[in-house]
Amino acid sequence: xxxxxxxxxxxxxxxxVTAKYLEQVLQSPALLQPAGxxxxxxxxxxxQSDKAAAQYWSGLGLxxxxxxxxxxxxxxxxxxxxxxxEEQIHAIGVANSAASVATAAATAQAVAHVEAPAxxxxxxxxxxxxxxxx
Numbered sequence: 836x837x838x839x840x841x842x843x844x845x846x847x848x849x850x851x852v853t854a855k856y857l858e859q860v861l862q863s864p865a866l867l868q869p870a871g872x873x874x875x876x877x878x879x880x881x882x883q884s885d886k887a888a889a890q891y892w893s894g895l896g897l898x899x900x901x902x903x904x905x906x907x908x909x910x911x912x913x914x915x916x917x918x919x920x921e922e923q924i925h926a927i928g929v930a931n932s933a934a935s936v937a938t939a940a941a942t943a944q945a946v947a948h949v950e951a952p953a954x955x956x957x958x959x960x961x962x963x964x965x966x967x968x969x
Contacts, residue, residue: 860866889899898906 885900889901892899
């Protein structure tokens with residue numbers, strides 16, 4: 836256990852010293868200016884490379900990256916519209932189902948009110964006929 840504690844203390848001291856040194860070095864203009872210039876040159880080279888690749892692919896009659904991105908954007912818009920339409924159709928279907936159920940219930944009640952007296956009259960006639968036969 837004692838060895839571990841000694842090693843840990845030594846590591847912590849090394850880490851603190853190294854962190855302070857690297858902070859100074861990484862904030863130094865002597866490092867930042869050349870690194871910035873290198874990054875600028877690298878980005879210009881990448882832009883030229885992308886342009887050359889786009890010309891090559893379009894020369895072969897194939898879609899460029901920009902063409903593919905435009906197509907993907909159009910597909911995403913269409914998919915969104917389809918999804919919205921599906922939701923609207925579902926909402927209309929639910930509303931129609933509720934209306935159909937309400938209409939069926941109202942029709943059943945109306946039929947029950949019309950048929951109830953007729954059924955009662957038939958029942959009364961049948962009862963009278965049965966009593967007359969008896």
